[in-house]
Amino acid sequence: xxxxxxxxxxxxxxxxxxxxxxxxxxxxxxxxxxxxxxxxxxxxxxxxxxxxxxxxxxxxxxxxxxxxxxxxxxxxxxxxxxxxxxxxxxxxxxxxxxxxxxxxxxxxxxxxxxxxxxxxxxxxxxxxxxxxxxxxxxxxxxxxxxxxxxxxxxxxxxxxxxxxxxxxxxxxxxxxxxxxxxxxxxxxxxxxxxxxxxxxxxxxxxxxxxxxxxxxxxxxxxxxxxxxxxxxxxxxxxxxxxxxxxxxxxxxxxxxxxxxxxxxxxxxxxxxxxxxxxxxxxxxxxxxxxxxxxxxxxxxxxxxxxxxxxxxxxxxxxxxxxxx
Amino acid sequence: xxxxxxxxxxxxxxxxxxxxxxxxxxxxxxxxxxxxxxxxxxxxxxxxxxxxxxxxxxxxxxxxxxxxxxxxxxxxxxxxxxxxxxxxxxxxxxxxxxxxxxxxxxxxxxxxxxxxxxxxxxxxxxxxxxxxxxxxxxxxxxxxxxxxxxxxxxxxxxxxxxxxxxxxxxxxxxxxxxxxxxx
Amino acid sequence: xxxxxxxxxxxxxxxxxxxxxxxxxxxxxxxxxxxxxxxxxxxxxxxxxxxxxxxxxxxxxxxxxxxxxxxxxxxxxxxxxxxxxxxxxxxxxxxxxxxxxxxxxxxxxxxxxxxxxxxxxxxxxxxxxxxxxxxxxxxxxxxxxxxxxxxxxxxxxxxxxxxxxxxxxxxxxxxxxxxxxxxxxxxxxxxxxxxxxxxxxxxxxxxxxxxxxxxxxxxxxxxxxxxxxxxxxxxxxxxxxxxxxxxxxxxxxxxxxxxxxxxxxxxxxxxxxxxxxxxxxxxxxxxxxxxxxxxxxxxxxxxxxxxxxxxxxxxxxxxxxxxxxxxxxxxxxxxxxxxxxxxxxxxxxxxxxxxxxxxxxxxxxxxxxxxxxxxxxxxxxxxxxxxxxxxxxxxxxxxxxxxxxxxxxxxxxxxxxxxxxxxxxxx
Numbered sequence: 056x057x058x059x060x061x062x063x064x065x066x067x068x069x070x071x072x073x074x075x076x077x078x079x080x081x082x083x084x085x086x087x088x089x090x091x092x093x094x095x096x097x098x099x100x101x102x103x104x105x106x107x108x109x110x111x112x113x114x115x116x117x118x119x120x121x122x123x124x125x126x127x128x129x130x131x132x133x134x135x136x137x138x139x140x141x142x143x144x145x146x147x148x149x150x151x152x153x154x155x156x157x158x159x160x161x162x163x164x165x166x167x168x169x170x171x172x173x174x175x176x177x178x179x180x181x182x183x184x185x186x187x188x189x190x191x192x193x194x195x196x197x198x199x200x201x202x203x204x205x206x207x208x209x210x211x212x213x214x215x216x217x218x219x220x221x222x223x224x225x226x227x228x229x230x231x232x233x234x235x236x237x238x239x240x241x242x243x244x245x246x247x248x249x250x251x252x253x254x255x256x257x258x259x260x261x262x263x264x265x266x267x268x269x270x271x272x273x274x275x276x277x278x279x280x281x282x283x284x285x286x287x288x289x290x291x292x293x294x295x296x297x298x299x300x301x302x303x304x305x306x307x308x309x310x311x312x313x314x315x316x317x318x319x320x321x322x323x324x325x326x327x328x329x330x331x332x333x334x335x336x337x338x339x340x341x342x343x344x345x346x347x348x349x350x351x352x353x354x355x356x357x358x359x360x361x362x363x364x365x366x367x368x369x370x371x372x373x374x375x376x377x378x379x
Numbered sequence: 380x381x382x383x384x385x386x387x388x389x390x391x392x393x394x395x396x397x398x399x400x401x402x403x404x405x406x407x408x409x410x411x412x413x414x415x416x417x418x419x420x421x422x423x424x425x426x427x428x429x430x431x432x433x434x435x436x437x438x439x440x441x442x443x444x445x446x447x448x449x450x451x452x453x454x455x456x457x458x459x460x461x462x463x464x465x466x467x468x469x470x471x472x473x474x475x476x477x478x479x480x481x482x483x484x485x486x487x488x489x490x491x492x493x494x495x496x497x498x499x500x501x502x503x504x505x506x507x508x509x510x511x512x513x514x515x516x517x518x519x520x521x522x523x524x525x526x527x528x529x530x531x532x533x534x535x536x537x538x539x540x541x542x543x544x545x546x547x548x549x550x551x552x553x554x555x556x557x558x559x560x561x562x
Numbered sequence: 563x564x565x566x567x568x569x570x571x572x573x574x575x576x577x578x579x580x581x582x583x584x585x586x587x588x589x590x591x592x593x594x595x596x597x598x599x600x601x602x603x604x605x606x607x608x609x610x611x612x613x614x615x616x617x618x619x620x621x622x623x624x625x626x627x628x629x630x631x632x633x634x635x636x637x638x639x640x641x642x643x644x645x646x647x648x649x650x651x652x653x654x655x656x657x658x659x660x661x662x663x664x665x666x667x668x669x670x671x672x673x674x675x676x677x678x679x680x681x682x683x684x685x686x687x688x689x690x691x692x693x694x695x696x697x698x699x700x701x702x703x704x705x706x707x708x709x710x711x712x713x714x715x716x717x718x719x720x721x722x723x724x725x726x727x728x729x730x731x732x733x734x735x736x737x738x739x740x741x742x743x744x745x746x747x748x749x750x751x752x753x754x755x756x757x758x759x760x761x762x763x764x765x766x767x768x769x770x771x772x773x774x775x776x777x778x779x780x781x782x783x784x785x786x787x788x789x790x791x792x793x794x795x796x797x798x799x800x801x802x803x804x805x806x807x808x809x810x811x812x813x814x815x816x817x818x819x820x821x822x823x824x825x826x827x828x829x830x831x832x833x834x835x836x837x838x839x840x841x842x843x844x845x846x847x848x849x850x851x852x853x854x855x856x857x858x859x860x861x862x863x864x865x866x867x868x869x870x871x872x873x874x875x876x877x878x879x880x881x882x883x884x885x886x887x888x889x890x891x892x893x894x895x896x897x898x899x900x901x902x903x904x905x906x907x908x909x910x911x912x913x914x915x916x917x918x919x920x921x922x923x924x925x926x927x928x929x930x931x932x933x934x935x936x937x938x939x940x941x942x943x944x945x946x947x948x949x950x951x952x953x954x955x956x957x958x959x960x961x962x963x964x965x966x967x968x969x970x971x972x973x974x975x976x977x978x979x980x981x982x983x984x985x986x987x988x989x
Contacts, residue, residue, distance in 0.1 A: 083470060086453065086471070089473055100456040100457070128456075147881065148881070149880060168884075169882035171835075171882055172882045175836060175882055189766075191768075193766070230764070255763045
């Protein structure tokens with residue numbers, strides 16, 4: 056395996072990353088924002104690199120965001136969706152990966168329904184692996200774009216109070232956010248019905264609110280999680296109607312707090328379930344900034360993972376003038 | 380800038396010499412390109428400061444009547460050696476002041492060596508538009524070219540060996556103006 | 563007739579007789595002929611100098627999964643019996659969740675014949691509680707017992723219906739056999755892959771709460787009380803279960819219980835990095851559970867250690883955690899893991915461990931063996947308790963390699979295993 060870049064070979068989650076590594080990604084994402092504003096939204100940094108977007112679960116926005124990031128860095132990309140490929144014919148994850156690698160790919164972006172799938176893949180192939188969401192485990196690039204959006208809006212992350220509202224139990228976005236936010240010094244809380252909060256969550260160092268009013272009272276930022284509609288079918292909540300009434304983030308509830316609270320949502324939204332449209336489209340919503348930042352963050356991650364094998368870099372520095 | 384011990388350091392330009400060189404370069408640029416269509420693009424990092432300084436010198440030379448457009452370019456993403464960039468490639472700001480069509484762009488950099496940085500800069504500029512002419516202005520030409528690229532305007536030329544280093548210090552970033560050769 | 567065997571000068575431990583002394587053991591005609599000092603050597607006897615070795619009644623494992631019939635690539639009766647002998651076991655009880663299920667006289671007879679043919683550790687069949695382990699209709703206990711079944715169980719899954727469990731306990735009482743239950747409330751455990759707790763919360767894996775086990779333990783205890791039948795609780799994993807069993811035993815209810823070496827030594831943290839070799843059912847729990855299980859084993863609330871040897875093919879465990887099957891192999895590591903973690907660390911004495919791995923399991927399922935009394939069957943194990951070795955799955959006699967202890971440095975190893983007076987394993 057090639058040991059490259061200060062991020063290591065793979066990006067599987069934020070739990071085991073250092074604050075410095077997270078800051079490096081956020082800082083690197085800044086200049087990439089400008090690339091997407093250029094007349095020609097493309098730089099040759101990853102020219103000749105081959106990237107496979109291996110999506111075992113349907114996902115439109117994450118896949119498109121990665122694809123834009125890859126294309127704006129001039130990488131060659133191939134999308135593999137689970138349906139219609141050999142994946143659905145019972146080929147195992149590891150066989151799929153080894154086959155792709157035999158075709159000499161440089162990176163795999165994987166979305167999979169099983170927690171740990173990205174780590175599993177990363178441990179078995181030499182290519183860089185980027186986790187685009189594994190089961191209920193982590194979705195690191197989503198949390199990174201959330202961090203970047205919070206930093207843009209508030210100028211800092213340290214000391215901010217951020218509350219994740221909703222289905223934390225089944226949310227990989229929530230887990231990655233909890234790690235990323237705590238590592239950068241934010242205070243983190245979760246809010247939702249106890250059926251949708253993982254047991255032991257307090258031991259991760261987060262506050263728990265059972266009432267959304269209390270969460271709003273406390274928070275500088277609300278990150279409203281998507282409520283998967285099948286949670287109702289599986290009996291975690293009695294009805295969407297009641298969920299909206301008890302946990303919905305509404306203008307009325309926000310007004311009562313009487314101060315500015317930044318509203319985020321990883322998308323896709325269920326308007327009128329976890330979030331009211333007037334909030335989602337309101338002045339304090341940064342939901343579309345999140346989408347914009349998603350491309351920049353993913354460009355940064357791809358660029359950092361692809362770049363700079365340390366030993367070569369050192370050799371290059373020794374050999375050449377530093378000012379060139 | 381790393382400063383290993385036991386190095387042989389020679390000053391190529393002190394603050395006064397550097398000031399004179401920049402003054403002369405500013406004059407040469409106006410002779411070459413005029414001021415009307417001129418756009419100075421500094422290459423990150425120290426090329427940006429040098430470009431701004433030259434722009435001010437030109438403006439003073441014209442009696443404060445001209446406004447020289449000045450921008451910055453980070454060529455990191457256009458390098459042909461990503462794998463050797465290092466573990467922490469810092470990407471600086473790229474700022475192109477408006478449309479480049481029908482302009483005379485002068486690329487400003489601190490040191491010209493292999494020519495690869497300039498090659499990358501030319502590629503990157505092409506993605507921002509189509510200037511009618513692009514020229515190259517460098518403070519120090521240390522030789523050692525690997526590509527067919529030459530400067531139009533040079534502050535100082537010096538012969539160096541591959542193991543040498545040229546350190547350019549500018550007071551905006553480094554607190555002093557100086558150019559050293561480290562052998 | 564097999565040759566007589568004289569084991570000279572070993573440290574002889576027979577917990578049933580509170581014996582722990584340097585002695586000779588003489589085996590003749592498949593039976594223990596004598597245990598004493600300075601025994602004479604009969605003509606033609608095999609003589610082994612056992613000084614520095616531990617001579618014990620053969621270990622007994624009440625809970626193993628051999629995959630014959632159905633998945634002979636993972637394990638057969640013969641390969642399981644060989645792994646058992648290599649681990650110091652002279653008798654093992656094969657759970658009925660084979661394919662097809664061991665739920666009738668012929669299927670039980672097949673296991674007995676395969677065991678006889680292998681001629682290694684004894685393999686006692688456990689029959690199914692319900693036909694096809696479907697949890698609907700009782701299997702024919704009487705016929706299965708006559709063919710050699712020593713207990714009934716639907717292990718692999720619980721007996722969900724309380725009515726069926728009640729009937730099974732009553733009916734089994736007729737034949738003096740225990741009903742061994744895999745205690746798990748399937749509605750609580752549904753979809754779970756590891757212990758419900760902090761590690762599961764971090765890894766984003768669905769948990770199985772301790773209550774899923776404890777609810778069924780409590781139910782089984784109540785049904786044993788109701789029926790007077792003997793319920794044997796398989797692979798206990800939680801401190802709550804321990805409390806329920808303790809109370810039941812104090813009230814004189816006919817309940818016995820077992821615990822696995824991995825539940826005595828590993829916690830939920832073994833699942834970190836999605837190691838599928840730490841995926842088992844019941845799942846590895848918390849440190850407080852491990853401590854409670856050790857205490858319960860020490861004071862007899864839990865009667866014995868059983869391996870829950872569950873072989874799986876290599877590529878089945880080479881999968882995402884959610885997709886891998888439950889279970890680990892254990893026959894070849896059970897003694898050494900228990901010895902290293904419990905005896906070497908000073909928690910148990912060696913005779914206490916032998917009691918929990920030989921005397922007690924033999925008593926619980928009313929098997930022969932578990933004793934060195936003169937006249938009893940000559941199932942004898944000999945251990946080198948100073949031997950240091952490291953677990954190399956590639957060297958296993960089992961056909962499967964799925965152990966959570968790979969690479970672990972252990973102390974104590976079976977060097978000689980004798981079944982019915984014949985040497986079936988010798989290092």
